[in-house]
Amino acid sequence: MSAVPTGERQPAVPEDRVTINDVARLAGVSRQTVTRAMNDMSGISAETKARVLRAAARLEYRPNRAARAMVRGPGTTLGLVIRSLWNPFFAEIAESVIDAVHARQWNLHLSYVGSNGRDALSVVRDMAPEVDAIVGYLPPDISRELPSFTGPLIQLDISGTTGQDAGFRFDLTHDLGLVVQRFADSGRRGVAMIDGSVHGGPSVRAPIFTELAREAGVLDDRVGVTLTDESPEGASAAVREMLDRSPDVDGLFVFNDVMALGVMHELTRHGLTIPDDVAVIAMDGIRLGAYSSPPLTTVDLDPRGLGHAAVAAVGDVLAGDAPRRGRGAQWQRRHALLVRQSG
Amino acid sequence: MSAVPTGERQPAVPEDRVTINDVARLAGVSRQTVTRAMNDMSGISAETKARVLRAAARLEYRPNRAARAMVRGPGTTLGLVIRSLWNPFFAEIAESVIDAVHARQWNLHLSYVGSNGRDALSVVRDMAPEVDAIVGYLPPDISRELPSFTGPLIQLDISGTTGQDAGFRFDLTHDLGLVVQRFADSGRRGVAMIDGSVHGGPSVRAPIFTELAREAGVLDDRVGVTLTDESPEGASAAVREMLDRSPDVDGLFVFNDVMALGVMHELTRHGLTIPDDVAVIAMDGIRLGAYSSPPLTTVDLDPRGLGHAAVAAVGDVLAGDAPRRGRGAQWQRRHALLVRQSG
DNA sequence: GAGGCGTGCGTGAGCGTTCACGGCGATCTG
DNA sequence: CAGATCGCCGTGAACGCTCACGCACGCCTC
Numbered sequence: 177m178s179a180v181p182t183g184e185r186q187p188a189v190p191e192d193r194v195t196i197n198d199v200a201r202l203a204g205v206s207r208q209t210v211t212r213a214m215n216d217m218s219g220i221s222a223e224t225k226a227r228v229l230r231a232a233a234r235l236e237y238r239p240n241r242a243a244r245a246m247v248r249g250p251g252t253t254l255g256l257v258i259r260s261l262w263n264p265f266f267a268e269i270a271e272s273v274i275d276a277v278h279a280r281q282w283n284l285h286l287s288y289v290g291s292n293g294r295d296a297l298s299v300v301r302d303m304a305p306e307v308d309a310i311v312g313y314l315p316p317d318i319s320r321e322l323p324s325f326t327g328p329l330i331q332l333d334i335s336g337t338t339g340q341d342a343g344f345r346f347d348l349t350h351d352l353g354l355v356v357q358r359f360a361d362s363g364r365r366g367v368a369m370i371d372g373s374v375h376g377g378p379s380v381r382a383p384i385f386t387e388l389a390r391e392a393g394v395l396d397d398r399v400g401v402t403l404t405d406e407s408p409e410g411a412s413a414a415v416r417e418m419l420d421r422s423p424d425v426d427g428l429f430v431f432n433d434v435m436a437l438g439v440m441h442e443l444t445r446h447g448l449t450i451p452d453d454v455a456v457i458a459m460d461g462i463r464l465g466a467y468s469s470p471p472l473t474t475v476d477l478d479p480r481g482l483g484h485a486a487v488a489a490v491g492d493v494l495a496g497d498a499p500r501r502g503r504g505a506q507w508q509r510r511h512a513l514l515v516r517q518s519g
Numbered sequence: 520m521s522a523v524p525t526g527e528r529q530p531a532v533p534e535d536r537v538t539i540n541d542v543a544r545l546a547g548v549s550r551q552t553v554t555r556a557m558n559d560m561s562g563i564s565a566e567t568k569a570r571v572l573r574a575a576a577r578l579e580y581r582p583n584r585a586a587r588a589m590v591r592g593p594g595t596t597l598g599l600v601i602r603s604l605w606n607p608f609f610a611e612i613a614e615s616v617i618d619a620v621h622a623r624q625w626n627l628h629l630s631y632v633g634s635n636g637r638d639a640l641s642v643v644r645d646m647a648p649e650v651d652a653i654v655g656y657l658p659p660d661i662s663r664e665l666p667s668f669t670g671p672l673i674q675l676d677i678s679g680t681t682g683q684d685a686g687f688r689f690d691l692t693h694d695l696g697l698v699v700q701r702f703a704d705s706g707r708r709g710v711a712m713i714d715g716s717v718h719g720g721p722s723v724r725a726p727i728f729t730e731l732a733r734e735a736g737v738l739d740d741r742v743g744v745t746l747t748d749e750s751p752e753g754a755s756a757a758v759r760e761m762l763d764r765s766p767d768v769d770g771l772f773v774f775n776d777v778m779a780l781g782v783m784h785e786l787t788r789h790g791l792t793i794p795d796d797v798a799v800i801a802m803d804g805i806r807l808g809a810y811s812s813p814p815l816t817t818v819d820l821d822p823r824g825l826g827h828a829a830v831a832a833v834g835d836v837l838a839g840d841a842p843r844r845g846r847g848a849q850w851q852r853r854h855a856l857l858v859r860q861s862g
Numbered sequence: 863g864a865g866g867c868g869t870g871c872g873t874g875a876g877c878g879t880t881c882a883c884g885g886c887g888a889t890c891t892g
Numbered sequence: 893c894a895g896a897t898c899g900c901c902g903t904g905a906a907c908g909c910t911c912a913c914g915c916a917c918g919c920c921t922c
Contacts (some may be wrong), residue, residue, distance in 0.1 A: 196906055206872045211910060218731070219870060229666075236669045241596075241649060242588035243908035246877050250585050261612070262806055267610040271603070274630060283649070286629050287617060306584065306626070323572075324557075326579040408810045437810040444812050463605055467751045467780040469787050469812045549902045554880065562900060586878035589907050837879055 194235045214239060215461035215491035233355045254490060255303045257312030258332075259406070260290035263434050265479055266313075269332070272483030273311065280491065289313075296375070297321055298382040315375050316341060319501075325348035328493035328500055331484055336380030342493070344482065350383045351475050354513040355429055355457050356388045358473070362519070364427035364455055366396035370414050370439055372406035372431035381459070385429055398422050406431065408438025415442040426454055427519065433460035436472055438474040440518065461511075470517035477511055485509075533659060535576045538799040546574040550846055557582060558700050589817050596626040597782055598646045600655030602749070603633035603677075608822055609656075612675070613623070615826030615850035616654065623834065632656075638662055639718070652833045658718045659684060662844075671836040671843055673829055679723030685848035687825065691727045694818050697856040698772055698800050699731045701816070705862070707770035707798055709739035715749035715774035724802070728772055741765050749774065751781025758785040770862065779815055783861065798862035804854075813860035820854055828852075 194365050200210045205228060211221040213228035231237075234295055245251065258266040270286060275277040277284045286309050296314050303310065311330045316337040319329050332344030359367050371382045382401045389395035397423045399403065399419045404410035411430065415438075418425065430436040436458035440450055448454050450470055458465075461476035492498035501506045522538050543553045548571060554827040555563040556571035563571075574580075588594065599616050601609040613629060620627045628650050632639045639657050646653065647668040654673045659680040662672050674686030696855045711733055714725045725744045732738035742765045747753035754773065758781075761768065771786075779801035783793055791797050793813055801808075804819035832850070835841035 192698070193908095196910095197908085207909080208873080208911090209871060211869085216909090221870065233666070233669065238651070238669060239648070240589070240593060240908050242585045242593050244910075245585035246583070246589060246879090246908085247910045250583060253584075261604070261610040261617075262607050262614060264605050264607060264610070267604040267607070271605060273629065273634075274604075278630070278645075284629065286613075286627065287530075288614065290614075302621075308581070317815065323576070326576065326581060332864080342612060413808075413816070419878095434807065434810075437807060441810045441814070456559065464751065464780060464807070467755075467777075467784045469784060485884090487694070536878095540878085540882095550879080551881090552901060564900065567900080583878050585905090587880075589878080589909090590880045592907090696895080711887090727918090 177236065180486065183210045191240060192238050196237070196239070198235055199228065199232050199237045203228045231304070233445075251281070251283060252309070252494070253285060253307045254487065255285045255287070255300075255310040255312070257296065257299055257303065257310065257314060258286075259313050261288050263406075264464055265433060265460040268462060268479035269483040272480040273487055276484050276487035279354045279499055280487070293431070302421070309494065311486045311490060328490055330489050330493075330505075332486060334480060334506065342489070342499075342501055342502045343507075344485065345506050345508050346477075347508055347510040348381060349388070350510045351459075351513075352381065352385045352388055352429075355385070355459075355475060356392045356394060356438075357395045358457060358513060358515070359429075360392050362427075362451070362455060363393050365472070366399075366422075366425050367394045367427035367429060368396050368399040368418060368422075368425050369401045370411055370418070370431060370435060371401050371403045373403055373433055374406065378403050379431060380458035381431065389429075394427065396425055397420060399425055404435075406435065408434055408441070411435035411438035412442040415439050415446075419446060428456050430456060430458040433458045433462045433465050433472060433474055433513075436474070436518070437466075437468055440468060440470075451517065451519050456511075457519040461514055465514075466516065472518050473519040474517045475511050476512050476514040478509075481511070523690050530562075536583075537580050539541070539580070539582070540723060541578055542571065542575050542580045543580060546571045549719075594626060595652070596628060596650045596654045597830065598630070598643075598655070600630045600639065600642055600646065600653065600657060601629075601631050602656050604631050606749075607807055608776060608803040611805060611822035612826040615823040616830055618829035619827050623830070626856070652837065653666070653830045654726055654833060670810075673832050673836075675825060675829060677849065681843045685832070685842075686846055686850075687828065688849050688851050689820075690851050690853040691724060692761070693745050693853045694802075695724065695728045695731055695772075697848075698728070698818060699735045699737060701800060701858070701862065702732070702737045702770045702772075702798065703735050703795070703855060705770075705798060707737050709742075709765075710737045710770035710772060711742035711761060711765075711768050711770050712744045712772045713754055713761070713774060713778060714744050714746045715716035715753070715778055716746055717749065721746050724774065732772075736760045737770065739765060739768055742768055747778075748861075749778065751777055751784065753783035754778035755785040758782050758789075762789060771797055771799050773801040774797060775809050776801045776815060776817055779808075779817070779861070780811055783811060783815075785812075794860065794862050800862040804857055808857075809859065811861070814858045816862040817857050819857040821852075825852070 191463045193243050196207050196210050210228050212382050213225045249436040254277055261267050289299050304322055309328045313332050317339045331341050334341050369385055371379050402414045402418050404414040430439050436456055440456055443454055450456055454470055457473045459475040461471055461474055465472035465474050493500055539550050539553050543550050553571050556568045597620055604610050628646055630642050632642050644778055647665055652671045656675050660682045674684050677684050677686040678689045678691055712728055714721050745757045745761050747757040773782050779799055786797055793799055798818045802818040804817055808815035808817050836843055
């Protein structure tokens with residue numbers, strides 16, 4: 177018995193694929209001449225080139241990318257894994273990663289973990305054999321689940337974990353300090369938080385925020401943190417539930433911008449005005465936040481900068497200029513508060 | 520002199536790449552045994568497998584994707600070109616395309632045309648040699664500029680063009696009829712349009728809308744159509760300009776949802792209430808439209824359905840079940856009005 | 863008119879991997 | 893105990909393309 181793969185395999189190789197030899201034969205030239213014609217190389221006459229291109233078109237010839245990549249060198253492919261694309265925060269990160277990757281002549285594989293019911297591990301497992309490096313929002317220490325993947329793996333947010341993952345660590349004490357300060361400055365005394373569930377559990381932002389808010393004397397201790405889905409729908413529901421429990425909340429810190437949209441929607445529906453009755457501050461800095469009503473006050477996480485930085489980090493690791501794991505591969509970022517009208 | 524390429528080339532092939540033979544030598548086995556270990560195949564003992572995997576890890580061996588693809592068959596790669604990702608409409612399309620492509624075990628190349636200053640033609644030119652099919656928002660008859668690309672090319676919106684491009688044609692007379700009807704039913708008499716500039720010029724939606732609106736007697740002829748950037752910023756500016764010219768507009772049809780966000784922002788800033796003073800209706804059906812204030816009335820273009828349909832169409836063409844160009848490769852779509860509070 | 867040069871084209875080799883097949887001991891079977 | 897079977901492993905070939913050469917021919921130069 178011959179060795180067989182355990183899992184099923186690709187649809188096998190098609191019979192009818194047309195190769196460079198077919199084109200050469202039809203055009204009455206050699207392989208090399210076809211190559212010259214297809215790749216705009218010198219050393220070929222105009223007539224011959226035209227004849228070859230005509231033959232190629234007639235056969236619907238498409239050069240085999242794998243064969244070409246093999247001899248030319250494989251290039252670099254980056255894998256990006258984010259949570260949903262419909263959330264503009266991740267979409268903006270994706271945009272900047274696309275830009276940065278294109279500038280380096282790399283390829284990109286994009287996937288997302290979200291409403292499609294796929295979990296991060298299975299997405300990354302599928303992606304790993306196809307890419308040279310991975311960037312994304314992934315569970316801590318995921319590289320332990322991927323022993324066969326030896327390329328660089330960079331987390332877009334490792335705040336809160338103490339592991340050895342490479343990635344970006346947000347200075348939450350600084351960032352959330354700004355938020356708390358803002359609530360205090362505008363005289364709020366009953367601030368609560370709507371948290372978004374990340375890998376099934378609460379976020380790291382919640383305990384840090386509540387501690388800072390309590391210290392500053394602005395926290396509504398009766399309400400505290402409400403945990404819900406990372407979506408406007410979830411946020412709306414959380415607000416309804418919260419308003420039932422405690423009608424006198426006067427400030428809300430929301431996990432992210434799209435959730436804040438759901439929050440403001442729900443507050444308005446209940447006849448509350450923002451920010452007079454309830455101030456709303458969120459985190460992300462999406463472009464559309466400037467056009468909500470009222471415009472959203474938020475921590476500007478600078479998604480475009482984050483994407484660029486991540487690609488640059490991958491480049492450094494690949495070039496051997498940065499360590500692959502551990503403290504030396506963790507970069508801290510601190511952000512500014514984008515003050516608009518909502519809080 | 521030997522033939523040389525005209526343009527510059529990839530960074531050439533690196534010297535230090537580690538191949539399957541290096542692993543085999545270190546583990547003291549043959550190529551084939553390394554293959555068996557790496558691909559979880561049968562016909563290998565547990566000890567040997569472990570030894571091989573250890574050797575592979577030590578050398579940081581990564582199988583060459585090109586070589587593998589060459590013998591296994593190349594698979595299918597789809598290219599998707601959209602205008603911006605930060606606009607949730609396109610992002611939602613991208614999500615559904617990712618899902619559909621993943622379900623078929625295809626690969627995806629995603630690129631966008633937008634604020635990065637790249638035009639559609641150059642993006643597609645870069646992409647064409649790397650993919651087997653292209654889906655996107657592209658200028659009419661773009662395939663004429665790509666003689667070397669012989670794969671299927673499917674436009675996500677060919678409304679208005681009369682060419683031979685394959686793609687989806689929106690039944691704008693139907694869809695915009697719904698919008699006009701809605702304005703008429705709510706007693707509007709001074710409706711104008713904020714149009715988004717697509718490939719440098721006005722959209723196809725503008726003339727059809729104005730004609731229908733005029734016929735229904737709801738059009739504000741003094742204002743008509745204001746053309747601007749496809750962005751909330753552009754839309755805000757357009758509203759300012761329009762309000763100067765004619766203060767008694769009572770209904771606004773906006774090119775798309777994100778522009779409508781800018782429009783509503785600006786109207787609110789001018790002290791106008793929506794929909795009492797001005798009704799706003801847009802087109803797209805993004806998820807976040809339900810959470811603006813007021814929630815947005817819009818034509819539901821069903822971005823997820825569109826993405827799935829496009830991938831299915833590519834599959835049909837590739838399988839030979841659908842024509843590649845011409846009338847038979849054009850599919851019509853008509854949509855429903857999603858009535859919320861803004862109009 | 864012998865040598866040099868440039869243009870246009872073809873031939874062998876090799877990229878790294880997997881597939882088909884074959885070999886060789888050890889175990890099982892009648 | 894001869895023959896069949898099974899587990900484990902290795903060897904040639906091939907995938908389609910590009911690169912480095914080399915060859916033939918026409919033209920120019922001295």
